[in-house]
Amino acid sequence: MAADGACTEDTDPADAARRRFRELAEPELPRLYRLARRLVGDDAEDAVQDCLLNAYRRLGQLEHGDAAPAWLTRILVNCCRDRHRRRARRPQEVAVEDIEQFSLYRKLADEDPFPYSDSLHLDFLHRFGREDVQAVLATLPEHYRTPLLLVYVDGFLAKEVAQMTKVPLGTILARLHRGRKLFERRLWEYAEANEMLREPVA
Amino acid sequence: MISCAQAVRELWDYLDGLVDDAERAAVEEHLSVCRRCCGELEFAEELRGFLARNADEELPPDVHARLTATLHGLEGR
Numbered sequence: 001m002a003a004d005g006a007c008t009e010d011t012d013p014a015d016a017a018r019r020r021f022r023e024l025a026e027p028e029l030p031r032l033y034r035l036a037r038r039l040v041g042d043d044a045e046d047a048v049q050d051c052l053l054n055a056y057r058r059l060g061q062l063e064h065g066d067a068a069p070a071w072l073t074r075i076l077v078n079c080c081r082d083r084h085r086r087r088a089r090r091p092q093e094v095a096v097e098d099i100e101q102f103s104l105y106r107k108l109a110d111e112d113p114f115p116y117s118d119s120l121h122l123d124f125l126h127r128f129g130r131e132d133v134q135a136v137l138a139t140l141p142e143h144y145r146t147p148l149l150l151v152y153v154d155g156f157l158a159k160e161v162a163q164m165t166k167v168p169l170g171t172i173l174a175r176l177h178r179g180r181k182l183f184e185r186r187l188w189e190y191a192e193a194n195e196m197l198r199e200p201v202a
Numbered sequence: 203m204i205s206c207a208q209a210v211r212e213l214w215d216y217l218d219g220l221v222d223d224a225e226r227a228a229v230e231e232h233l234s235v236c237r238r239c240c241g242e243l244e245f246a247e248e249l250r251g252f253l254a255r256n257a258d259e260e261l262p263p264d265v266h267a268r269l270t271a272t273l274h275g276l277e278g279r
């Protein structure tokens with residue numbers, strides 16, 4: 001073992017738990033913050049603070065260190081929800097049947113005159129900066145945004161998201177499907193609103 | 203043979219490996235003869251990477267410092 005200090009620390013179970021928690025949580029901070037920014041915007045730092053304190057209090061529930069990323073994410077998602085509830089924002093209503101059929105690819109292909117090259121419509125996507133995408137994501141209702149971020153940005157499996165959010169897998173799959181479609185649609189609407197369409201390609 | 207509308211509905215699930223063997227075969231059969239849906243598949247792939255790249259965000263150093271301070275300040279809460 002290392003220096004005397006470390007050994008002394010190990011003899012106190014509370015110190016050992018604190019250190020274990022630090023080792024699990026610290027590498028997750030950038031990811032947790034990014035997710036919180038997408039879920040609660042300017043309240044992100046406070047949400048991550050809530051998450052850390054809640055998680056530390058419940059450290060005994062964590063059986064394996066390997067489960068820490070999903071466990072912390074679940075607690076963070078709950079903290080973000082609590083913040084949403086407190087602000088009592090009404091969820092935006094979205095007609096499901098309108099979303100299901102939307103195809104951004106086809107919208108772009110049907111633009112006339114067609115201003116994009118025919119390879120992957122990359123010209124369209126290249127017009128979007130990070131801030132544009134974040135603005136578009138912010139328009140998605142929370143129940144679509146959360147699974148979308150957890151799966152496509154953080155790389156969790158749909159079944160892990162179902163466990164984390166205590167929502168049935170079938171519901172998560174349907175929300176992922178609609179969330180993707182709604183993301184496409186909102187990208188298109190954002191491009192229209194910000195006059196990002198039909199300009200000559202640079 | 204499934205229609206373009208059906209193929210488009212399945213594409214992301216297909217990319218994410220969420221379809222069963224029969225659905226996978228049906229999508230692949232359609233893709234083998236439909237250039238437009240192949241374009242749509244490529245676009246869906248591109249869009250997925252685009253979402254992941256652009257949803258990323260740096261943890262600002264001052265926020266990182268405050269969060270780390272919380273971790274180091276944990277006492278018998």
Ligand SMILES: [Zn+2]
Binds near residue numbers: 209
């Ligand atoms: Zn087709």
